[in-house]
Amino acid sequence: MHNFFAALISLMILTTPAIAQSGEDRESDCLLVVEAEEVIRGRCKFSPNGSDGSFVISSYNGKYFAYVIIQDAGIADGYWNGEPYARHAHDPLGVLLREEGCWVNERASVCAY
Secondary structure (H helix, E strand, O other), X not given: OHHHXXXXXXXXXXXXXXXXXXXXXXEEEEEEEEOXXXXXXXXXXXXXXXXXXXXXXXXXXXXXXXXXXXXXOOEEEEEEOOOOOOOXXXXXXXXXXXXXXXXXXXXXXXXXX
16 A cells, blocks of 8 residues: 555656756756667756755756656666657656666666766
């Protein structure tokens, strides 16, 4: 039941475009790869999302963004907007595992350096 409520809260957070809930937005080097396609590469906006290490990366042109929502040490759920300029992170990336500056699985990589 806890996972259901955590997922519900996560989805409520994802109904707005990349907006930080705490901390300051900053420029970062980012990479977002979904299904072997580079969606974001290079400079982007990095936004902390809460105090647990969760974050959002977004392209400066607003075309794509992705959320990494920390669930436990080294484990996160990922979401992205899926369609150019869509304003909701409605497409799940699945469970992501931490690998240095990236969160990855067999389908996606979300990186911020």
